[in-house]
Amino acid sequence: MGFFVTWRTGNIYLGILISLITGALMGLLMGIVSITFKAEQGISGIGLYMFGWGLSGLLFRLYVGAITTIEGLRPVKIPGLGDIPYIGTIFFNHNWLVYLAYILVPISWVVLYKTTWGLKVRAVGTTPEAADNLGVSVDGIRYQCLVLGSMMAGLAGAYLTVGQANMYADYITAGRGFIAVALVYFGRWSPLGILAGSLLFSMADSFQQWVQVLGISVPYELAVILPYVITIMALAVSFGRVWAPAALGRPYERGTRG
Amino acid sequence: MKKWKRILTILAAVMLLATLAACGSKPAADTAKEGQEKKPEKVRIALVLPSTVDDMAWSQSMYEGLKAVQEKMGKDKVEIAVSERLGNAVDAGAAIRQYASQGYDIVIAHGAQYQSVLQEIAADFPKTTFAYGTGFQTAPNIFAYDPQAQEGGYLLGILAAKMTKSGITGIVGPVESGDAIKYNYGFQQGVAAAKPEVKVRIAYTGSFNDIVGAGELAKVHMDAGADILTGSSQQAVGAIRAVAGRSGKYWLSTDMDQSSIAPDTVLAAQFYQWEKVVTKMIELRQQGILGGQHLVLSTADGTLGLKYNPKLADKIPQEAKDAVEKARQAIASGSLKIELPKEQPKKEEQQKK
Structure with a gap:
């Protein structure tokens, strides 16, 4: 999806935004299946994976038609740090999604371990009974996690197409x-x-x-x-x-x- | 809550059934139509593909060949059915068996990996013609088709040796098997024949469809100094895109002309004329020969060819083109033989069969 929007509009940022939204929708779907309907997650997950693969292939064929390349994200060299020999090219000369991935690590850590919301997330994952007793909406938090996690997965998919391969082809995630x-x-x-x-x-x-x-x-x-x-x-x-x-x-x- | 859940479940089931019905109705309509205008001489061909009909490589080349046959013989004479994404031979087996039991005349399983599964199924359907490739083992109703990928590889190797400035060429390989071995072998010999001092570096991704992985491997090749790159299988498109991202680097294609992906990067391409192979299978079948032949695609009979990208034609010096053309004629006339690893049958043996 992100690729399609980028290809059509020439705007990578819009494409990435759409990837996030698509990811969120997939997360919502997974939530309906596994939280509301309490389906076995392993099996419904495989089902959803196949659905996603099939749908992306179908949309690709209908609306793009043939393997197409795009300009993609350009590497951003961090001033100063990027000029250090060896280390500079390895760590400080990537497109901004790579930096974002690194920045997300401490952010996730802080959110998970230092905020009330993070505590709730961990609680509904370990002892949902206790969380429920304390008035935390188990299903609500789980929905939020799934949607957020799926948005990240959407972002990862967008990285593959607009950040790394700069093209889309069937089964690009491999x-x-x-x-x-x-x-x-x-x-x-x-x-x-x-x-x-x-x-x-x-x-x-x-x-x-x-x-x-x-x-x-x-x-x-x-x-x-x-x-x-x-x-x-x-x-x-x-x-x-x-x-x-x-x-x-x-x-x-x-x-x-x- | 419970009630709501039940209603939703029923709704989901209805939607699923509706989808299934929608999917099912199309082939049904086809067979109905077919019943009305069915002629005895109509050939029904089923194609089972490891990737998709638009993979810009192995699968697409065969699909286009089939389409060309249909175009030439007439839509009322040739019916085509395609199943895609069946790289897993076991999954493909189910589709192959189904096509055979639906009465398709020729079932083509387009990949070396289908060899054993075809042997098993073909025995149950003695009146159906099966075909697969790259391979050489046949059965009374199995054709094995076998592109002599080393021939084009050799020619592209000569071109690579003449074109490289860094003296290093790189191969982004899929898995060390089938036509990848042949192609790489030919390429190495072509380079060695033209300029022995030029290096050929080979690396494999371990997959046929890891597009991103192929791109990464191409980048490593270029970081290590390679300026002319090549490689077979459908994942090559990822490598081509990676090569196109850097200036002064070129790609040599195989399977089909891939220059539309990167018009400024693909110098030349080896391509296969599947059309002729499929036509031959249809003709043999009409003569009552259901299989048992090893069909070779070679430079000599024109089923395998070399094509330059017209946009980059002026970048290639005439001297390089002459060398390639000389070798092409030598291969076609049989005076130049390209060595293959021992597991592969030699060309002479193949022709005897």
Whole structure:
């Protein structure tokens, strides 16, 4: 959607806005299915994923017709910092969505751990009964989370099309969203952990690409799985118990105990 | 609350049924129409694709070939049905079986991955013709088609060697199999034949449809110094876009002419004439031959060709074009043979079959 609007209007910002709105609508749909109707989330999630894939493919064919490229976002060099050799190009020469992603990490952390709303979010995820007793609307908060989270997913999709690939083609995500879900588990449901996991995964991925390009003699199959292997190993050897919200995936119904 | 929920559930179910009915009604109408004007000589062809008919690569090239056949023979003579996004061979199996039981004459499963699933299904439908490729293993009612991707790869390799300024060329590969191996092998030999000192760097994404990943890999190639890039499969479009984002870098296409994605970046393209292959299958079927042949797409019979992007034609020196043309003629006449890895059958063996 974001791509379509950008392509039609030539305005990337409008495209990104539309991606956020589309994401919010998908989140709302997921909310109706899994919160109001209390459907099994894993299954309804797969259903919604297929719906989204099919719908985007259909709309693409109907309204765009053929693979089309766009100008996309330009890298913004941060004055001063961007001129530092090596580090400058790695960290300070990206389009602004990349910076936004980094900025969102501390913001999410503050919101989740330092605000009343964040406390409510965590409460409805771990002990919805207690939250309900204290007068927090469990369904309401869960709806808000889903819509917000889906808007972020929409933003991520917009990043792929207008920020990175600068084009749209069927199945452009190639299952990347599932890596994101896995990284949430890896990061133990904390924004900082997820940032660390993402960096580890993407650095390993970038490393294996360079290994291949420079012709270092490694079977490419091994190179391609390297990021996954490293992520699993890091998860296996890291300390502490893997923590997940107690009420994860469990619909809340008043008067029952989960 | 409960009541409301029930009403909504029923409403959702009705909507779902309505959608299903809407989807179902179109083919039904088609068959009804077909019943009225059905002629015995009408050929019904079903096509099963790993990606979509507009992927600007492998799948689209075959779809356009089929369309061209239909155009030439007449819409009343050829009926086409297409199923897309069936890269998973098991999912594709269900569609292939369904087409066969619906009485389609020729079912084309467009990918190397469908080989084993076709062997299984074809035995149950001895009167149906099946086809797949890239491959060479056939059965009495299975055609295997086999683009000699190494030939175009060789020619593009020569072009790459003549065009590179940095002395480094890069291949953004999908998975090391099928025509990707052939193409890369040919490309390497073409480069080596023209300028042995030019480097060919090969890297794979491990996927056929990771468009963003292919783009990233192309960027790494360019960061590492490559200025002429190439690569097969439908994900190549992502790499082309990445190459187009930088100046002085060019892309060489395979599968089909991809210059419409990036007119200032795609120098030349190897393309396949699926039209001729499909026509041949129809003719063989009319003669009573349902399969068992290994159909080779090659430079020699014109089913495989090379095309320059007219917009960039003046960027290519005449000397490079001459070298490519000389090699093309040598390949077509059979005096130049391109070595392939051992798993692939040699061309001579193929022709005997």
